Amino acid sequence: MELEAAKMIGAGLATIALAGVGVGIGNIFGSYVSGSLRNPAAAPKVFGNVLLGFALTEAVALFALVIAFLILFG
C-alpha cells in the first residue's frame, strides 16, 4: 500500500516539469508577439519557426507525462 502511495506522489512530482514548459511556451509566443509588433512584415516568415519551437517545447512536457505514466503503470 505504501508503494502505491509513493507511486502517486512520484507521478505528481513528475508533473513539476510543466512549470518549465509553461515558461518556455509563454516565452516563445510572447517573443513572437512582441517581435511581430515591432516588425509586422517579418511575422509570417518566422511563424513556421514559432510552431517548430512550440512543438519541441511541448514535447518536453510530454516526456514528463511519459515518466509519470511509467511511474504509475510501469
Added chain:
Amino acid sequence: MASEHSPLAQFEIKRLVEWNVGGLDVSFTNASLFMVIAIAAITLFLTWSMRGRAMVPGRMQSMAEISYEFIANMIKDNVGSDGRKYFPFIFTLFMFVLFCNLLGMIPYTFTVTSQIIVTFALAALVFVGVTVIGIVRHGFKFLTFFVPSGVPVVLLVILVPIEVISYFVRPISLSVRLFANMLAGHTLLKVFGGFVVSLGIYLGWLPLGFIVVLTGLEFLVAFLQAYVFAILSCLYLNDALHLHH
C-alpha cells in the same frame, strides 16, 4: 491497467488474424490494418487527385501539389540542392506520419503513431540511414562531426562525450516526441469524454466544449508533429551531408 473504460484502453493492440511463423508472432493486428489503410489512403489521394493533370489545378490537385511543394521547399531550405535525391524518403515519411495521425483523429479508429515501437522503428530508420549516408560520404572524416571546432583542447574532454551522447539520443527523442504527443492527446480527449458522461446532462456541456477545442488542437498537433518529424529528419540529413557545426 487496460480495463474496458480506461483512457488507455484505446491503445490496446488486438490480433485480427492470428499468425505464427516458427514461434514468431506475426499476427495481422489492428495496428497493421491501420498502417495498410494509411498507405492505401496516401496512394489513393496522390494518384486520384493528380489524374486530371490540369495546368490550372482544381482543389484536390492543389492539395497534392501543395504537399509536394511543402516538402520540396523544406528540403531546399534545410538541406540544400544535394538533398534533392532524398526527397522521396522525406516525403514518404511525412505523408505516412501525417496520415496515421489524421486517421487516428476519426473516432473509433486506431492511432498507429501512438505505439512507441512504430515511431521508434521510423526514427531508427532515419538515424541509421543518416549515419550510413554520413559515413559513406565522408568516410573517416565523419568522426570530426563529434569534435566542435574552435574549442580549447581541455574542453574537448567534456564536449566530445556530450556530442556523442546527444547524437545517440536522437532516435529516442525523435520517436518519444511523436509517440508522447499522440498518446497524450488521445488520452486527454478520452478523459474529457469521461467527464461529459459522469457530469450528466446539465454540467456535461462544459467538458463537451473543451473536447471541441481540444479536437481542433489535436488536428494542429497531428500536422505539426508530422512536420516536426520531417524537418528534424532534414536537419539530421543536413548534418550528415555537410558536417558543419
